[in-house]
Amino acid sequence: MKMAAGLLLLVCAGAVLYSAQAQDAYDGLPDDYKKGVDLALEELKLHPGVHHHFRFLRTLDKSDIESGFGVKYLYHHFYLKPTRCAKGSTVWNAQACPFRNDRPLINCAVCYKTVAGQIESLPKPYVHCIQKPRLTEDMRTTRTAHCKKMNYNSGAPTLLAVSMPQN
Template sequence: MAFLLTFLLLAAGVLSCTEAQEAYSKLSEPYRKGVDLALQQVNNSAVQHHFLFFKSLYKSDVYVSFGTSHFYHNFNLKATRCVRGAVNPDPTKCQFRNDRPLLDCVACYNTLDDDIKPDPKPYIHCIHKPSLTPEVKKKRRDHCDGMNHFTGGATLLTHKRQ
């Protein structure tokens, strides 16, 4: 009986990881690049676990002009059992941990022809879900809204009226 229970739990973990990687692969290229920036930042920081993309919560993109767009992506990362610091681990073999809180991340950035522009610097903010407050959400949104400005006459017509 214990063997069956262990087998079912392992199978559920692999299925969950596979579903999450499928969700990642379904993201369009500009959104994947933003997730990759967040993963690079988180996995190269002082966190104790290796994280992978888990799911998108909210996505928006605004085409400005001449191949320039502004992206906003709110998503979750989840800790895995892969060794922290592993170079290019196989995501299909990194089982998700269910004993750690999710990381709630926001990535906002501007792109030119689907490449992330270095200016303004992309904004990546990740926080453990239990620590996410309305104030943190507002601070993130305000920061990202401040990045969504462009100069030039052709772009003035793309701004929303408030």
């Protein structure tokens, strides 16, 4: 009996630690990238087919171009993970919701323009999120093409041509 209780305690401690690492991942993002994650989370929250809260899990790729005068173009590719908290529940902070492992990750790509740290409405921010197993190569190509053709600085390299070192 003691061994079973000890094992349960170990599993619970691991879940708390894993959850804390995901919170650290979001907290560790620069503010401009957090805004893109928040934009994707807001769209998921408004989608009628989504029944649970989601949380940021990790970045897969990101890049940015600063074009002067406080203007920046950002691209962020990341995973969101479903939680056990139902959408519409009274949870004040979705970051407090524990992850669930019985649903697929959500693969998101966002690209948007910021001016003085605020997301601009033009060009319209691009947000594409889909369950990871449903993401096709055509969807990846469409995402990339859309972000490349956004009207950035004429003569500047496209956003996806810039590679940023990963931490």
